[in-house]
Amino acid sequence: MANSIKLRAKASKGVVTVKALINHPMETGLRKDQKTGKLIPAHHIQEVMAKSGDKTVLDAVWGGAISTNPYLSFMYSGAKGDSLTLSWVDNQGNSDSETASVA
Amino acid sequence: MNRRTLLKRTLALSAVSVAASAGLLTPGQVLAAYPKAAFEAKDTAAALTAALGTGGFEHSDGIEIKAPDIAENGSVVPVTVEVSSALSNVESISILAESNGTPLVATFNLSGSEAFISTRIKMGKTGDVVAVVKSGGKLYGNKKEVKVTIGGCGG
Numbered sequence: 001m002a003n004s005i006k007l008r009a010k011a012s013k014g015v016v017t018v019k020a021l022i023n024h025p026m027e028t029g030l031r032k033d034q035k036t037g038k039l040i041p042a043h044h045i046q047e048v049m050a051k052s053g054d055k056t057v058l059d060a061v062w063g064g065a066i067s068t069n070p071y072l073s074f075m076y077s078g079a080k081g082d083s084l085t086l087s088w089v090d091n092q093g094n095s096d097s098e099t100a101s102v103a
Numbered sequence: 104m105n106r107r108t109l110l111k112r113t114l115a116l117s118a119v120s121v122a123a124s125a126g127l128l129t130p131g132q133v134l135a136a137y138p139k140a141a142f143e144a145k146d147t148a149a150a151l152t153a154a155l156g157t158g159g160f161e162h163s164d165g166i167e168i169k170a171p172d173i174a175e176n177g178s179v180v181p182v183t184v185e186v187s188s189a190l191s192n193v194e195s196i197s198i199l200a201e202s203n204g205t206p207l208v209a210t211f212n213l214s215g216s217e218a219f220i221s222t223r224i225k226m227g228k229t230g231d232v233v234a235v236v237k238s239g240g241k242l243y244g245n246k247k248e249v250k251v252t253i254g255g256c257g258g
Contacts, residue, residue, distance in 0.1 A: 015217060028225070030204070046137050050216075057215045063142040065200060065208040067179045067223035076216035 005098035016078040028064035150207040160242035165189035177251040186218035202230025
């Protein structure tokens, strides 16, 4: 699951606005495969963590009700040039992370 | 395939599986903290109790929910939650879709970030989007109704 995250972070007046897009199916486990009639097993992101350097700025727990290919935007106080790392872990143990420098 | 290469391959395979199981330990530990019960709860109060400790919340106009009045596609409903400075020390923001079978959508623990979250959620049918904010150990919340023309849960 390499490169599943698109990450942009922009600083303005001491506040960094982060926008992220993650490629992920986000299956709730309630949907049926239309060909076989069987339930598609749940496959969704459970934890999302954002770190600025060593400092955690956001840590989130998600259910299957977040849309497919999730979009997430949040803000924190920081400055231009900081490095920001966003990572996720899903219910099947997959994970990915991406680092961007704040513009 | 002769016996020697077979042995070699078996050894290599077992080494890989040992490494995989060792690698799997880390996500396993992370998952232990995942509030599964909260996401499986069937109503808002139960979900809030499991996720945040208490089921009730105080209404607050300081929490602004930006979501469409009518969502044509329930599988992608943009939701933005912004908390005004009237509520200080916001610890977490939770988003719930009351009409979903399991209402809790997500909880965002804000360790150091501003009280602002924007994401996209799935809604099965028309209902209230509820944002619950934990501030100073108390829960505050606000609601906004979103009409859904095509549901986003189920096929």
